[in-house]
Every structure is written in C-alpha cells, then in structure tokens.
Amino acid sequence: MPSGEHLYTWAGSVPPGACYLSLVTIAEIAFGIERVSDPVFRAELERANAGLAQAVAKRNRLKKDYDRRVTLGDAGSKEDLDRTAGELAEADSAIAVSQALVTLAKTQLDYCTIVTPFSGRASRRSIDPGNIVKANDTILTTIVATHPIYSTFDVDERT
Numbered sequence: 001m002p003s004g005e006h007l008y009t010w011a012g013s014v015p016p017g018a019c020y021l022s023l024v025t026i027a028e029i030a031f032g033i034e035r036v037s038d039p040v041f042r043a044e045l046e047r048a049n050a051g052l053a054q055a056v057a058k059r060n061r062l063k064k065d066y067d068r069r070v071t072l073g074d075a076g077s078k079e080d081l082d083r084t085a086g087e088l089a090e091a092d093s094a095i096a097v098s099q100a101l102v103t104l105a106k107t108q109l110d111y112c113t114i115v116t117p118f119s120g121r122a123s124r125r126s127i128d129p130g131n132i133v134k135a136n137d138t139i140l141t142t143i144v145a146t147h148p149i150y151s152t153f154d155v156d157e158r159t
Helices: 038-075 078-110
Strands: 005-010 022-024 029-033 113-115 120-122 132-134
Touching: 038 078
Parallel strands: none
Antiparallel strands: 005 029, 005 132, 022 120, 029 113
8 A cells, every 4th residue: 555545434423325414522533544554553552662661670770780889889890880870871861762652653553543623513424434545635524613603694784
C-alpha cells in the first residue's frame, strides 16, 4: 500500500449503507483505521514502554553504585567514581530518550482512530469500509454543529 494511504472503517452510529443523518457526540469515534501496520503500532508502544522500564532499572542500579562509591570516599578510586557518574548521566539521558519514544508510539497509535471534534449531525459517509483513501485527500463524512445554529436572511423594509 502506498505511503499516506489507509484502509478506513466506519465506527460511528451511522450503519453501513445509511443515507440519513445521524447525531454524533464530541469525541465519539467516527472512523477507525484497519491497517496492516496497526499491530505494528501497538508493538512499537510495547517496545517503547519496555525500553523505558529498562532505562529506569539501569539508572536505579547506577545510582546505587554511585552512592556506594561516594560513601567509600578514599577507599575507592577517583576513576571508578568518575566513570559511574558518567554512566549515571548517560542513564538519565536514556530515560529521556525512552520517554520520547513512548510519546511518539502513543501518538502513532492514536492516529489509528478519528474522533469527532464537536457534537453535531453527521452526513452520509463518503467511503465504504475497506476503501483505500489518501491522507488529507478524501472526505470521509461531514459533521455539522447543531448548537448553536445561525441563519441569515433578507427582510424587505415594508415587512
């Protein structure tokens, strides 16, 4: 499948083949992406979480080593203390990198679901489940806010 194209399925309250308007509420799931890579996004999130746990565990171990070497004072070598301090700083950086990877993986997984940005009335869906659509190129449906409704009209002066 070319990059930027996805398989969409209808997940909202309008059943397949419906031609009528349907009410939707804010943050209701409107479309879900059935991608071959959807399990990949979930696996990436799990891998990022595992990497974060691993980085935290390593940092905790290095913190204990550092504290132990500091309490030894003159009994330990200055080189060992410096090396442990450097490894501790690297572990702190690894935690920051792992947290960023978790955030990125969550964001990618969140892109698999399209939610309604506001409550309103959804029109007929423009695509069928299983259709391949291009990002930013295909209109899935139109949602019109029902509250408040504004209207404009002309009134002649004699009325």
